[in-house]
Amino acid sequence: MASGIKDKVAIVGMGCTTFGEHxxxxxxDLMVDAFEEALTDAKIGRSQIQAAWMGNALDDINVxxxxxxxxxxxxxxSIPVTRVENMCATGSEALRAAVYAVAAGAVDFALALGxxxxxxxxxxxxxxxxxxxxxxxxxxxxxxxxxxxxxxGAYAARNRIDHVDLKRAMAHxxxxxxxxxxxxxxxxxxxxxxxxxxxxxxxxxxxxxxxxCCGVSDGAACAIVTTPDIARGLGIANPVxxxxxxxxxxxxxxxxxxAWDGGFVENTRQAAKRAYAEAGVRDPRQDISLTxxxxxxxxxxxxxxxxxxxVDEGHGPYDIRDGRFDRDxxxxxxIDGGLKCFGHPVGASGLRMAFEVYSQFLGRGGERQLGKVDxxxxxxxxxxxxxxxxxxxxxxxxx
Amino acid sequence: MPGSEKxxxxxxxxxxxxxxxPLLRLDRAAAAKALKFSxxxxxxxxxxxVAGWDEDALTLAVEAxxxxxxxxxxxxxxxxxxxxxxxxxxxxxxxxxxLDSRTRTNEVSGARRCAVAALLxxxxxxxxxxxAAGEKRPTAAGSGRHLSxxxxxxxxxxxxxxxxxxxxxxxxxxxxxxIYASREHPEPYAYxxxxxxxxxxxxxxxPTIKSALANAGIDPKAIAWAAVHEPIAGSWRDxxxxxxxxxxxxxxxxxxxxxxxxxxHAMFAFALACAxxxxxxxxxxAGFGSGCDALILEVTGTMPGANxxxxxxRTGLAFADYVRxxxxxxxxxxxxxxxxEFEPKSQATVLERxxxxxxGFVGGRDAKxxxxxxxxxxxxxxxxxxxxxxxxxRLADDLATIVSVxxxxxxxxPDPPFWFGLAQFGNGARVMMEFTDxxxxxxxxxxxxxxxxxxxxxxxRRGFRTYFWKAAPERRPVLEG
Numbered sequence: 001m002a003s004g005i006k007d008k009v010a011i012v013g014m015g016c017t018t019f020g021e022h023x024x025x026x027x028x029d030l031m032v033d034a035f036e037e038a039l040t041d042a043k044i045g046r047s048q049i050q051a052a053w054m055g056n057a058l059d060d061i062n063v064x065x066x067x068x069x070x071x072x073x074x075x076x077x078s079i080p081v082t083r084v085e086n087m088c089a090t091g092s093e094a095l096r097a098a099v100y101a102v103a104a105g106a107v108d109f110a111l112a113l114g115x116x117x118x119x120x121x122x123x124x125x126x127x128x129x130x131x132x133x134x135x136x137x138x139x140x141x142x143x144x145x146x147x148x149x150x151x152x153g154a155y156a157a158r159n160r161i162d163h164v165d166l167k168r169a170m171a172h173x174x175x176x177x178x179x180x181x182x183x184x185x186x187x188x189x190x191x192x193x194x195x196x197x198x199x200x201x202x203x204x205x206x207x208x209x210x211x212x213c214c215g216v217s218d219g220a221a222c223a224i225v226t227t228p229d230i231a232r233g234l235g236i237a238n239p240v241x242x243x244x245x246x247x248x249x250x251x252x253x254x255x256x257x258x259a260w261d262g263g264f265v266e267n268t269r270q271a272a273k274r275a276y277a278e279a280g281v282r283d284p285r286q287d288i289s290l291t292x293x294x295x296x297x298x299x300x301x302x303x304x305x306x307x308x309x310x311v312d313e314g315h316g317p318y319d320i321r322d323g324r325f326d327r328d329x330x331x332x333x334x335i336d337g338g339l340k341c342f343g344h345p346v347g348a349s350g351l352r353m354a355f356e357v358y359s360q361f362l363g364r365g366g367e368r369q370l371g372k373v374d375x376x377x378x379x380x381x382x383x384x385x386x387x388x389x390x391x392x393x394x395x396x397x398x399x
Numbered sequence: 400m401p402g403s404e405k406x407x408x409x410x411x412x413x414x415x416x417x418x419x420x421p422l423l424r425l426d427r428a429a430a431a432k433a434l435k436f437s438x439x440x441x442x443x444x445x446x447x448x449v450a451g452w453d454e455d456a457l458t459l460a461v462e463a464x465x466x467x468x469x470x471x472x473x474x475x476x477x478x479x480x481x482x483x484x485x486x487x488x489x490x491x492x493x494x495x496x497x498l499d500s501r502t503r504t505n506e507v508s509g510a511r512r513c514a515v516a517a518l519l520x521x522x523x524x525x526x527x528x529x530x531a532a533g534e535k536r537p538t539a540a541g542s543g544r545h546l547s548x549x550x551x552x553x554x555x556x557x558x559x560x561x562x563x564x565x566x567x568x569x570x571x572x573x574x575x576x577x578i579y580a581s582r583e584h585p586e587p588y589a590y591x592x593x594x595x596x597x598x599x600x601x602x603x604x605x606p607t608i609k610s611a612l613a614n615a616g617i618d619p620k621a622i623a624w625a626a627v628h629e630p631i632a633g634s635w636r637d638x639x640x641x642x643x644x645x646x647x648x649x650x651x652x653x654x655x656x657x658x659x660x661x662x663x664h665a666m667f668a669f670a671l672a673c674a675x676x677x678x679x680x681x682x683x684x685a686g687f688g689s690g691c692d693a694l695i696l697e698v699t700g701t702m703p704g705a706n707x708x709x710x711x712x713r714t715g716l717a718f719a720d721y722v723r724x725x726x727x728x729x730x731x732x733x734x735x736x737x738x739x740e741f742e743p744k745s746q747a748t749v750l751e752r753x754x755x756x757x758x759g760f761v762g763g764r765d766a767k768x769x770x771x772x773x774x775x776x777x778x779x780x781x782x783x784x785x786x787x788x789x790x791x792x793r794l795a796d797d798l799a800t801i802v803s804v805x806x807x808x809x810x811x812x813p814d815p816p817f818w819f820g821l822a823q824f825g826n827g828a829r830v831m832m833e834f835t836d837x838x839x840x841x842x843x844x845x846x847x848x849x850x851x852x853x854x855x856x857x858x859x860r861r862g863f864r865t866y867f868w869k870a871a872p873e874r875r876p877v878l879e880g
Contacts, residue, residue, distance in 0.1 A: 121737075125809055128741045133749040137757045137855065138773065138867045140819035140833045141741070146807030150820050154803040157844045205807040205816075206841075256771050256779040258827050262803035262844075386803070386821060386831060 004278040007398055008103040010231035010239035011223050013042025016355040019219035019343030020188040027063045027117040030220035031073040034348075035113060042224045043234060046074065049224070050107035052081045055094030055114035057346040057382075059085070061127065062117040070113060087382030088296065089247070090114060091221065091350025092391035096245045098225050108230055113222035114352075116345035126216060126346070145213050147384030148297040149205035154262030155303055159314035167207055169317030170298035171198040174211045174340055176326050177295060181337025183367035188217045188343030212298040217343030221351035223358075228398050240361045243279035243375065243394040246271045254386045265300075267390035268307035268379060275392040276309075281375065284309050288331065288394075289373040290360060292353035294381035295338040304379055305333070308392070327368070335360070335368050350380035350391060357395050406568070406614050411522045412561025413696065416670035417531075417554040418708035419462035420657045422716050422836045422875060423449040423727070427546050429719030434541065441543030442632065446717065446878075448657035449727050450535045450550035452813035453835060453853040456480045457488045458866065460533030461495045461852045463552030463663070465796075466704035468496065471556065472526035473503035477514035477662045479580065480536040481506070482864060492531055495852050495866065497759040497793050511628070514553070514662040515686025519694055521557035522565045528557045534661035539586045540730035544578075547632055549658020553667035553708075562702040563673060563682065565694060567615035571607045572690040575599055577630055592631050599630040603691050605641035608683065611693035612642070615681075619643030622695070623680035626650050626668035628687045632659065644683060649675075656712050670708035673698065714875035716838055727814060738811040743856035745865050760850060760868045762828050763789035770794075770828040792826065794850065795868055799824045801846045804834065818842055822870045836871035847873040 015037030017030050025033075039046060054070035056063045063069050067083040070076070086093040091114035098110035121127050131139050156166050175195050181187040193211060201209035231239035248270035254260040272284075281287045291310070295301035302316045310331060311319040319325070325333035336342050336356040339349055357376030359365055375396045382389035424446035431443035450459065456478040474496075476489040489504035507513040514532035521528035533552040538545040577595040578587040589595075608627070612619055625648040629635055632655075635648040650668035653660065660667055665686045672682045676698040685693040718724075725731035753773065755761070762772030766787040769780045772794055776786045804820030811817075818834035820842070834842050835853055842848075848870035855867035 123737050128738065128810065130743075133746050134753050134773075136743060136745070137749070137753055137865055139831060140817075141743075141810060141856075142805075142817065142819045143807050143810040145809050146805050146817065146819060149805035149807070150803035153805070153844050203806075204809050205805045208805075252775070252779040253781065255821070255831050256829055257769070257781065258823055258829050259781075260802075262821060 005099060005103045005245060006243050006278055006280065007228060007241045009099045009225050009242045010228045010398065011242070011358055012226050012231050012234060012236060012239065013038040013224035014222065014355045014358050015041065016186060016221040016352055017219050018186045019217040019345055019352070021119045022218040023119065025218070027069065027115050028073040030117065030218060031070060031113060031115050034220040034222045035074050038222045038224050044109065044224070046076070048109050049076060049111045050079055050109055051101050052076055052079065052111040052113065053094040053097040054081065054083045055090040055112065055347040055351070056083060057085055057087055057090045057116060058118070058127065062120045063115060086389045088294065088346050089350060089380045089382035089389045089391045090347040091352065092378065092380035092393060093247070093350070095223055095351055095354060095393070096247060096391065098223065099242050099245055102225050102227060109224060109226050111222060111224055112351060113220065114348035114350060115220040116347045117218050118216045118345060119218050124216060143205065145205040145208050145297060147386070148300055149208045150262060151303055151385045152207050152299040155299065158261050158263030161314070161317060163207065166317055167199065169302060169320045170212055171195050172321050173295065173298040173301045174198050177334045177338045177340035180327055180335055180368060181341030184336050184342060187337040187341050188215050189337070189341040208297055208299065214296050214339035214344045217345045219343060219345035219348045219352070221348045221355050223351055223354060238397050238399050240358050240395055241398045243396050244275040245391070245393045246275040246278060247389065247391045249389045250383070250387045262385065264303060265307050265381065265385050265388055265390060267388045268304055268381065268392070271390045271392040272308045275394055279375070279394040281394065285331065288375050288377045290335060290357065290370060291331065291333045291377045291379065292336065292338065292356050293333060293379040295334060295340050296344065296381070300381065301333065308379060332370060335365070335370060350378065353378035353380060354393065354395065361395070361397060408565055410559065411565050412558055413555050413563040413702070414558035414561030415466050415468065415556040415703040416673055416708060417463040417466040417704045418667045418670045418711050419459055419552040420448040420711045420715060421450045421454055421459070421550050423451065424657070424715045424717050424878065425449050425724050426717055426719045430546055430721050430724065433721035437541060439541040441546050445655035446657065447546055448549040448551050449724060451835060452727060453869070454535060454550065455482045455854060456533035456535050457482060457491055458533070458852045458854065459535060459550060459552035460531040460554065461492055463533065464492065464496060464529060464531040464554040466707065468529050468556050469527065470499060471502060471529040473505065473528045474498065475517045475521065475528065475530045476506040477508070477517050477530060477532035478534055479508055479511055479513070479661050480534050481508065491758060491866070494755050494758045497761060510688035511661040511664065512686035512688035512690060512692055515665050515684065515692045515694070518555055518557065518666065519568055519570070519692050530555050530557065532663035532666055534663050536661055537586050537729060540725055544587055544589060545728065545730070547654070547659055549660050551657055551660040551663050551667060553660070553663040553670060555666055555669070562700040563696040563698050566681065566697050567611050568692070568694045569607050569610035569614055570690065570692045571603055573603045574689055575603055596631045596634055596637065599687065600634060600637050600641055604630070604638055604685065604687055607691035607693045608642045608644065608685060611695050615695045617681060617695070620645055621681050622646045622683045624649065624672035624676055625683045626665050626672045627683060627685040628665040629654065630687055646683070653712070667708065670705055671712065673702035674705035674709040713877055715878050716876055717878060735811055741811065742860060743858050744861065745856070745858065745863055758866050760793060760795035762792050762794050764792050765789065770824070770826040772828050772830050794824055794828055797824050797826065798873060799848050799870060801842055801844055801848060802829070804842045804844060806841060822848060833869045834871065835869040838872060838876055849873050
């Protein structure tokens with residue numbers, strides 16, 4: 001009987017570059033900067049890393065395929081290094097692999113590093129890519145905003161919410177993230193934006209306007225994980241531990257079977273349910289102190305709040321506008337600005353979320369430091385609502 | 400002179416007709432206004448049917464052929480603007496209509512008369528034969544034909560039984576170059592209108608029609624309806640004078656409402672004539688181009704598909720955006736930016752495995768009755784526990800309901816926005832697909848949609864295209880005026 005990974009793995013070092021348009025820095029620079037910060041944080045030598053997982057979603061853009069770019073950049077000498085890719089959930093996937101390796105007792109120290117160099121595409125947004133030669137014969141080449149915009153219409157229909165009310169709640173989501181990012185020196189977009197500006201922004205994919213969409217960025221983030229015993233041996237009395245890492249992937253049900261109404265993300269629900277069980281979370285509204293969720297689009301964050309069980313179904317727009325997830329609300333979300341404003345270098349985002357939660361545990365939040373933090377949750381979503389990969393992770397202190 | 404020998408014809412009929420005009424209709428007056436500075440543009444009256452970026456001669460022919468065609472013995476595709484030089488459109492048509500792959504296929508081209516010529520051959524032949532024509536002719540901006548031509552399709556099913564019997568016919572082969580198009584000059588090159596009008600009527604069209612009338616042994620005044628492809632719009636009165644026929648020419652009306660449809664024109668007009676004719680009426684059908692084929696048919700009953708053909712003319716969406724028209728007709732190459740640089744290269748091996756199910760929109764019913772597209776080794780049904788046998792189910796002719804939808808303005812499409820979403824079919828199948836033919840209202844969750852065959856991807860670098868079905872509004876708006 002599987003016992004889960006709760007408290008079997010500790011995070012002893014993390015690093016994260018600033019996210020943004022790094023015209024003068026290549027993926028090698030980003031990987032090295034994030035890793036050196038994590039090494040310094042962990043107070044270990046690079047030779048102690050025994051295995052590494054590199055998360056990179058769009059290998060054809062600059063970074064290159066396989067994990068060799070990571071091994072080369074960090075000069076990891078002859079250790080197992082593996083590239084993982086699970087769309088926008090890639091960063092969490094890299095962390096999951098490293099955590100499992102330590103939990104399994106295979107290695108003492110493992111590295112998870114996510115990196116993406118998107119600003120070399122020559123334009124904003126994610127590039128159009130083949131969906132596989134057979135799928136290309138029939139599947140639409142929809143953009144990411146186009147795929148998630150459909151969540152809005154279906155959510156409104158499912159919950160009988162007026163489109164204007166929904167649009168205002170979505171605007172609040174983006175307004176809040178812009179507010180939060182102002183005090184985050186690593187964030188890509190550090191400018192507050194008022195609600196009316198958000199509402200009047202040019203349309204990208206109905207009903208998602210420009211400010212309903214996260215930016216795409218260059219960046220890297222990483223974590224060094226080990227066992228709690230080794231962490232204590234490093235002088236960390238009460239290390240940050242992984243309480244749960246769960247992942248759920250579509251098997252075609254949403255897109256091909258008639259039961260889904262399009263207004264929620266089934267994989268978020270499945271991954272959250274298992275993560276809560278693994279971490280021993282009984283009431284996420286009470287037990288979770290902060291969340292970093294996959295706000296690739298404002299509607300995604302809104303629906304995710306419901307899929308994570310943090311608000312009742314159909315109540316998301318109201319709780320959001322009441323400020324429940326604002327910085328001074330009962331359960332702050334995206335205290336670092338989220339994907340919306342911290343930025344979204346795809347393969348790094350899951351680890352960036354973990355970085356913020358880890359930083360909050362260690363009191364490193366600076367101006368955005370929250371008060372008492374018991375458990376932090378990250379939610380990292382890849383693909384589209386109708387064909388997704390959802391990762392839900394929960395972090396806390398060992399004691 | 401065309402032959403006028405006594406004709407001993409076996410009883411052969413047109414058993415059904417189909418016609419298709421694309422959604423968009425350019426207001427020619429608006430185009431003329433845009434061209435006013437230049438003095439170019441030709442006729443400023445009526446409308447021109449304009450194909451979407453995702454339509455071509457094949458898709459237009461397929462849409463026209465979507466009436467009750469049964470199981471024809473042969474399918475003939477007719478066009479002067481077929482997209483492929485080496486790849487059979489007739490074969491694609493068989494797959495798109497999900498017909499038996501043992502159906503004989505052939506295609507005709509060479510002159511815009513080719514569809515009527517094929518129709519005549521089918522009437523003189525045996526078995527059930529489907530003739531389907533489609534045209535989306537490239538024309539140069541500013542040329543008269545850019546506005547006078549239209550895009551569209553027409554089809555007819557020929558059988559030993561039906562609703563219009565072939566009474567007589569006559570043909571004339573005559574290389575009179577009123578227009579031509581070539582590999583070096585794909586856009587039709589037109590010669591002087593007065594020469595064309597006078598010479599073609601006197602030397603080609605009138606003699607052929609008179610021979611057909613003589614072969615039928617009927618008075619020209621006995622013709623109740625005409626579907627005669629004019630060499631130049633407005634020629635019908637001269638043809639009437641030269642032949643003694645005195646009847647409404649539906650081909651002339653069609654030129655006003657959708658434009659000159661090339662190979663599809665006379666057959667489309669014949670469908671319109673059938674919609675107005677009553678049993679006993681004689682219809683004159685004539686195709687023109689490098690000669691003439693004239694047929695006289697007697698209407699014997701209600702023609703399947705004729706009323707739908709008339710509906711195809713009445714419904715559509717008028718527009719006056721001349722720049723959009725230039726873009727849609729490929730005469731203005733807009734720089735769509737780097738997002739348009741994506742190359743959708745197809746592979747023959749993949750097409751061989753999945754192509755027929757894709758162009759035929761053939762999904763499958765699993766062992767417990769659930770329908771899905773595409774088929775998979777293990778069904779998507781939640782309780783499926785391993786591979787199951789499949790029964791083919793065609794989805795192209797079913798309506799669906801929109802579950803989710805958006806107008807994507809980020810994604811590249813030659814005619815923004817890019818509509819796509821989930822379509823739910825009544826039989827349980829659910830497909831993420833592109834939407835097309837949006838009207839001013841667009842699409843919304845809960846809308847009913849019908850399926851239209853369209854270009855899925857166009858690999859302009861390699862000159863290749865693939866086809867799939869897209870969801871379109873169940874009904875089109877009725878054109879005003």
